[in-house]
Amino acid sequence: MDQFRRIQTGKKGDIFMILFKDKKILDDTVLDEIRAEVAQLLGKASGPDVLLDFSEVDFMSSAMLGLLGQLHRKVSGGKGRLRMCGIKPAIFQVFKLTNLDKLFSIHKDAPAALATFT
Amino acid sequence: MPGGDVADLTTPAAKGVDVLIAEDSRMQGKILQKRLTDAGHAVRWAENGSLALDMARERRPDIIISDIEMPVATGYDFCKAVKSDPALRTIPFILLSTLADPIDIIRGLDAGADNYVTKPYEPDYLLGRMAALLATPLGEDDLADATTLEVSLAGQSFKVRAGRQQALNLLVSTFENAVAKNKELMVSNQELSVARDGLERTNKELVSLNAEISRINTQMIRDLEAAAKVQRSLLPADDVSLPSLDIAWRYVPCQSLAGDFLNIFPLDDERVGLFVVDVSGHGVPSSLMAVTVGRFLTAKVADSSILVRQGPDGRVVVASPADVATQLNRLFQADEFSGLYFTILYGVLHVPSGRLDYVCGGHPALVRIPAAGGPPEFHGAEGFPIAFVPEVVYEQKSLTLSPGDRIFLYSDGVPEAMDKDREPYGEEKMASCLDGGRGGPVDASVASLLDAVEAWCQPNGPLDDVTILGIEWKP
Numbered sequence: 032m033d034q035f036r037r038i039q040t041g042k043k044g045d046i047f048m049i050l051f052k053d054k055k056i057l058d059d060t061v062l063d064e065i066r067a068e069v070a071q072l073l074g075k076a077s078g079p080d081v082l083l084d085f086s087e088v089d090f091m092s093s094a095m096l097g098l099l100g101q102l103h104r105k106v107s108g109g110k111g112r113l114r115m116c117g118i119k120p121a122i123f124q125v126f127k128l129t130n131l132d133k134l135f136s137i138h139k140d141a142p143a144a145l146a147t148f149t
Numbered sequence: 150m151p152g153g154d155v156a157d158l159t160t161p162a163a164k165g166v167d168v169l170i171a172e173d174s175r176m177q178g179k180i181l182q183k184r185l186t187d188a189g190h191a192v193r194w195a196e197n198g199s200l201a202l203d204m205a206r207e208r209r210p211d212i213i214i215s216d217i218e219m220p221v222a223t224g225y226d227f228c229k230a231v232k233s234d235p236a237l238r239t240i241p242f243i244l245l246s247t248l249a250d251p252i253d254i255i256r257g258l259d260a261g262a263d264n265y266v267t268k269p270y271e272p273d274y275l276l277g278r279m280a281a282l283l284a285t286p287l288g289e290d291d292l293a294d295a296t297t298l299e300v301s302l303a304g305q306s307f308k309v310r311a312g313r314q315q316a317l318n319l320l321v322s323t324f325e326n327a328v329a330k331n332k333e334l335m336v337s338n339q340e341l342s343v344a345r346d347g348l349e350r351t352n353k354e355l356v357s358l359n360a361e362i363s364r365i366n367t368q369m370i371r372d373l374e375a376a377a378k379v380q381r382s383l384l385p386a387d388d389v390s391l392p393s394l395d396i397a398w399r400y401v402p403c404q405s406l407a408g409d410f411l412n413i414f415p416l417d418d419e420r421v422g423l424f425v426v427d428v429s430g431h432g433v434p435s436s437l438m439a440v441t442v443g444r445f446l447t448a449k450v451a452d453s454s455i456l457v458r459q460g461p462d463g464r465v466v467v468a469s470p471a472d473v474a475t476q477l478n479r480l481f482q483a484d485e486f487s488g489l490y491f492t493i494l495y496g497v498l499h500v501p502s503g504r505l506d507y508v509c510g511g512h513p514a515l516v517r518i519p520a521a522g523g524p525p526e527f528h529g530a531e532g533f534p535i536a537f538v539p540e541v542v543y544e545q546k547s548l549t550l551s552p553g554d555r556i557f558l559y560s561d562g563v564p565e566a567m568d569k570d571r572e573p574y575g576e577e578k579m580a581s582c583l584d585g586g587r588g589g590p591v592d593a594s595v596a597s598l599l600d601a602v603e604a605w606c607q608p609n610g611p612l613d614d615v616t617i618l619g620i621e622w623k624p
Contacts, residue, residue: 057612059430066488090571092613093561094430097488100537104486121573128561129492129511129534 035068037061043082046148047073048141050084056091066098078109082144086117093125099135112136116144166283169210170194171201171227172245173219181214184272198222202230205237212279217246217253225260232261241282241318243275254323255302259309263287264322267330274329278322287314373405380436383410383443391421393500395621397592399599402614408435408491409560409614414448416457417465421498422448425616427512427560428491429534438489445480446495455480470495470508471545474532477510478543481536490536494558503550503622508543510535513561513576518583520553525580550622555591557583557598557620562613566602574605583619595619 041048106113116138126132138144172178195201199222217224243264408428416422428435455476460466496507514529531544566574586594
């Protein structure tokens with residue numbers, strides 16, 4: 032399942048696992064490509080369970096939060112749940128500045144995040 | 150087609166002869182063999198000159214076609230051997246070569262070759278040469294009157310022994326070869342001239358396209374400038390001045406259009422509204438959203454304002470910051486979230502008492518520099534960015550200023566400004582820079598923070614819009 036350039040994907044049961052491959056998500060073009068790839072992966076799935084893994088990402092612009100907001104809506108529009116993990120301190124700062132650390136379910140690593148889906 | 154006009158020479162006399170080929174390339178050998186077999190000839194094929202000589206002695210062929218460059222025995226060696234063998238020497242011998250140096254022709258003549266065809270050749274041309282040779286067979290008498298001629302070419306002298314007929318044949322074949330090459334050259338030349346015309350046309354089109362692009366570019370720059378002007382209308386006047394307040398601000402968009410803006414203005418006789426807004430992203434989409442948001446954040450009592458409205462008794466009613474945030478969030482909810490959102494810190498300052506009510510929609514906390522001394526304080530409030538999630542509660546907080554206190558609002562372009570190693574400027578340095586400005590005018594404080602951020606981001610400059618608003622309360 033490696034047809035994507037910006038994301039690495041996997042499935043654990045019904046959970047879509049998405050790992051962002053870029054070290055820097057600062058550029059609008061990179062962000063647009065990630066957005067398109069995620070949309071292609073999730074397709075018409077209604078309220079899917081999604082795990083986002085940030086462990087490769089060192090830098091991220093606040094515009095990326097917009098994509099996370101879109102995912103949050105798509106997921107909570109159905110019965111799905113959105114979890115995030117592997118967020119480094121510099122990235123966490125972006126969440127913190129916007130208070131979004133309180134909106135999103137953020138976990139240390141993938142196993143810890145997966146455990147919360149049960 | 151070089152061979153086109155000599156193909157007629159393929160007379161019936163040339164049909165069904167015994168041909169011997171010497172060719173080391175399997176592919177070229179096969180192709181040639183097939184062509185000759187198709188033309189009705191019996192064909193034998195050897196991989197080198199030595200094998201070919203054996204085959205010629207085993208059964209005398211009517212004609213020999215030989216490559217020059219071959220291992221074991223070259224075409225020249227093979228030719229010499231044939232021409233010095235009394236039983237074989239009247240067999241017409243054609244040399245095939247990729248070489249086209251005049252010296253090669255002399256060598257061929259010296260080896261006794263009757264004909265010379267340069268590769269690549271048209272099969273019909275080769276068949277034509279074969280037919281011509283078979284039509285003018287060499288007699289023993291021709292070979293008998295062979296004389297040694299001395300030829301000088303390119304500073305080298307050659308002794309060539311050849312009969313009249315043989316020399317004539319080779320001369321004619323060389324000439325025909327030259328004519329064929331000349332024709333090819335003429336065709337190439339024509340193609341070149343067609344290509345050049347095409348290039349000139351394309352060039353002209355490019356020039357006109359370039360002019361079109363430059364026209365569109367000028368238009369776009371004009372549009373962007375007009376849009377930037379609309380955006381500047383969202384900002385306070387340069388010399389904004391309100392009673393009991395010292396106000397200073399800076400706004401540096403990182404592109405011609407920005408997602409940031411700020412303002413400060415009176416809401417009624419006692420209250421002042423102030424805010425910094427930061428729309429996610431940059432450029433046209435962000436700027437369009439900024440302008441739309443700005444329409445709602447106005448102190449003019451009009452339908453569009455969500456800050457003030459006309460009460461039943463005709464007096465102005467000022468909305469609470471929490472109501473403003475809730476209202477904005479409701480207004481900017483779209484069925485399909487585009488990913489565009491904004492953060493805001495909105496405050497209402499009651500000027501007589503110094504009480505500031507404020508709300509944060511995902512926006513960084515404001516900084517207070519207490520006049521009485523003590524470290525800078527960060528004051529934030531709970532609340533998600535606007536347009537992010539529907540039906541959110543925004544926490545409203547209050548802060549009571551002391552005379553001489555300063556507050557600073559800013560966009561995340563200040564603490565998140567990155568140096569060349571992508572290290573953020575940070576809240577700590579920001580606070581201590583503002584702290585260092587105590588005693589001087591507010592404007593100097595704001596200016597020095599902007600300078601510090603720009604210096605931090607050298608050599609590339611800030612990648613985000615930088616917005617700062619500073620206020621000192623001096624009742």
